[in-house]
Amino acid sequence: MALVGRRDGRNFGYGRQLSYAGRRALEDLFAGGHFATVKAHGDRWQAFVRWCRSEDGPGYNDARHIDLQTLEGYATHLHQQIQGGELCIATAQNRLSSVNRTLAALRGDQDVRIVSPSHTLGQQRSTVRTRAPDGQDLSKVRSVIEELYKQRHERVAAIVMLARTTGMRLREAILADLPRLHREAKHLGRINIQDGTKGGRSGASAPRWIIANEEVKAALQLAREVAPARGRNLLDRAESYAAFLQRTVLPARAILHRHGIKGFHELRAAYACERYEELTSRAAPVNDGHGHCIDRDLDQRARQQISLELGHYRIDVVSAYIGGRS
Numbered sequence: 001m002a003l004v005g006r007r008d009g010r011n012f013g014y015g016r017q018l019s020y021a022g023r024r025a026l027e028d029l030f031a032g033g034h035f036a037t038v039k040a041h042g043d044r045w046q047a048f049v050r051w052c053r054s055e056d057g058p059g060y061n062d063a064r065h066i067d068l069q070t071l072e073g074y075a076t077h078l079h080q081q082i083q084g085g086e087l088c089i090a091t092a093q094n095r096l097s098s099v100n101r102t103l104a105a106l107r108g109d110q111d112v113r114i115v116s117p118s119h120t121l122g123q124q125r126s127t128v129r130t131r132a133p134d135g136q137d138l139s140k141v142r143s144v145i146e147e148l149y150k151q152r153h154e155r156v157a158a159i160v161m162l163a164r165t166t167g168m169r170l171r172e173a174i175l176a177d178l179p180r181l182h183r184e185a186k187h188l189g190r191i192n193i194q195d196g197t198k199g200g201r202s203g204a205s206a207p208r209w210i211i212a213n214e215e216v217k218a219a220l221q222l223a224r225e226v227a228p229a230r231g232r233n234l235l236d237r238a239e240s241y242a243a244f245l246q247r248t249v250l251p252a253r254a255i256l257h258r259h260g261i262k263g264f265h266e267l268r269a270a271y272a273c274e275r276y277e278e279l280t281s282r283a284a285p286v287n288d289g290h291g292h293c294i295d296r297d298l299d300q301r302a303r304q305q306i307s308l309e310l311g312h313y314r315i316d317v318v319s320a321y322i323g324g325r326s
Contacts, residue, residue: 011063012106018061019049025105044098051077053242055170055264059250063106071099071112075120093117128319129286133269134261135164144259148252154226155234156252161219163264166210167271167310170264171196174234174241178224185212185220197311208311272306272321279305286323299325
């Protein structure tokens with residue numbers, strides 16, 4: 001397929017959408033053949049595009065903006081998925097290789113690429129958190145919420161509150177069944193996070209109960225007040241999850257940045273640190289610069305509980321939120 005426009009145009013002339021442009025460039029590269037190869041590279045390119053649009057990605061929809069730093073950020077993301085048990089090393093390496101191939105097809109050169117995906121993924125820094133998470137100061141979080149309201153980002157304010165008070169992921173906060181959670185908080189004193197979870201971890205086989213204290217109840221009430229009419233979650237009935245991310249969540253991230261909060265994931269880590277202190281009566285390791293001495297069994301039990309509340313079900317992943325073991 002010929003270029004839509006000049007190579008110096010949006011997505012190097014392959015159209016307005018990053019996802020579409022990558023597939024068209026691959027079809028050009030393989031001259032309309034090698035269908036299985038094109039599909040494999042195309043599917044992996046779509047995973048990269050989804051990351052670009054996520055809370056941790058750069059928000060790009062134009063391949064001209066993708067540079068080496070972007071690819072290194074994606075490599076870090078893949079490495080974290082490996083550490084979390086969500087990807088095997090071979091899959092992650094294939095995804096990086098396909099991004100290299102697709103970007104080269106779009107650009108017409110190999111000036112922006114990860115030279116060795118296997119080396120890059122093998123040499124990523126440890127995922128043990130060494131920096132205290134943003135958003136632990138609740139007064140700072142309240143300031144963020146106030147500005148979000150002023151800028152008419154009420155639904156994003158609800159996401160911030162849910163992430164900070166319950167440890168929900170971004171997707172979980174957006175898709176949370178608010179009427180059900182409200183009933184559980186009212187009648188049971190706890191809520192079960194089940195909607196929008198990773199890897200199909202939902203239902204009775206994967207309960208994820210969170211204590212519904214006053215802060216959680218306030219966050220749920222706020223979310224119900226700003227949710228679209230007749231909806232069960234923060235999405236309008238005619239609105240897709242991807243569209244909400246692109247049009248509403250991503251533009252509001254600048255407000256979080258202005259208040260010193262890197263992203264929604266930081267609020268989830270802040271929740272984990274708070275829970276560690278509640279469970280052990282000691283500051284989370286990442287908040288204690290000299291590394292306090294704590295009973296190892298108590299530390300282990302706290303990490304196990306936090307792993308369940310965050311929906312990871314693997315105790316070693318908790319170090320990415322609260323720091324390493326003492």
